[in-house]
Amino acid sequence: MSLHLREWPGNADRPALALHCAMGNGSYWRPIAADLADLVQVTAPDMPGHGKSPDWDGAVDYHTAVTREAAALIQRPLDLIGHSIGATVALRIAVAAPEAVRSLTLIEPVLFAAAKDPDADADMEEIRTLAETDPAEATRQFLSVWGGLDWASQTEAGRSRLIRQIALVNAGNMALVHDSANILRDGGLEGIDAPVLLVMGGNSPPVIPAIADALAARLQDVGRATVPGAGHMLPITHPKQVAELIRLNIERA
Structure with a gap:
């Protein structure tokens, strides 16, 4: 499978990979990529079955399929950004290959297994x-x-x-609700040495801050930010604020 890629002008010497939410596509990163163009060059794939990418073939479970396709796009250490299920894929990559990640920005990660609600x-x-x-x-x-x-x-x-x-x-529920991908394994989160930023909306479901609490407790270098008035879809509804937060985390790396 070859995912459809969206790439915007930016600093080609510093690549960034942005992973979208379920039922979305990579196009919603466009305003954020534009705001970060002086700092990084953002590439955003459409997940299988989303946007212009091919359908999921079902050969492996969905979360694994997305993770493999996203990981294959990483040719050198980069700034990794994810939203919702995309944030859980980004976290799975960072746990498996921390050396591939310069900074990690997790927006509303829906890893429900981290905080059973x-x-x-x-x-x-x-x-x-x-x-x-x-x-x-x-x-x-x-x-x-x-x-x-x-x-x-x-x-x-x-x-x-x-x-x-x-x-x-x-x-994707087996990975998100039951951690079938073993993202939360002993030593996994602790092994990420890149700066991590957890971003959430002030009006998001209560499970989101609970997940952030659980993840932050195990990460070496972590910051947290809440965007007032925003909900789960804050990269779309509040792109300026999200871009500024991503910038802060990238500049820490």
């Missing part, structure tokens, strides 16, 4: 089971918490695309 787990399980009988309603429910968009305003084509992608959300 019965309500969040129940919500994800409800979406998983509902998707088997009513994928449209499962998609609407998922987006009401994690999507930050108005379902009613979506075009028919847009809704169809999102409904297809709910299967990919569920395919």
Whole structure:
């Protein structure tokens, strides 16, 4: 599989890789890439089944497929940025190959296994089971918490695309809810020596700060930032603030 890549002008001597959320695509990093162009050159792949990339072939579990494709893009140490599931992929790469990461910015990482929250787990399980009988309603429910968009305003084509992608959300659940990827293994987070920044929205679901607490407790060099008034989709709704926070972390490296 070869992912569709989006790349914007920037400092070619310092590459950065940005990984998007479920049901998104790499294009939403454009304003952030523009704000960071003096510092880094941002490349953003579309995940399998998203944007202009090919569909997931199902040969390996979804989180592993995304991680392998993203890791294959790293040719030298770089600044790694991820949002939502993209942040969990970035963290998985950093745990497996800390030498490949100059700085690590994790925006709303949805690694639910790090901070077991019965309500969040129940919500994800409800979406998983509902998707088997009513994928449209499962998609609407998922987006009401994690999507930050108005379902009613979506075009028919847009809704169809999102409904297809709910299967990919569920395919990633074993890694996110049960840590099937073993991201939280002993010594893994502790082995990351690059500066890490955990970014969240002030209006995000309560499980997000709980996850940040759990991750921060194990990381060597970590900062935290909250964007007031923002929700889970803050790279889209608050790109200026997010870009400034990413800049601060990159400059620490």
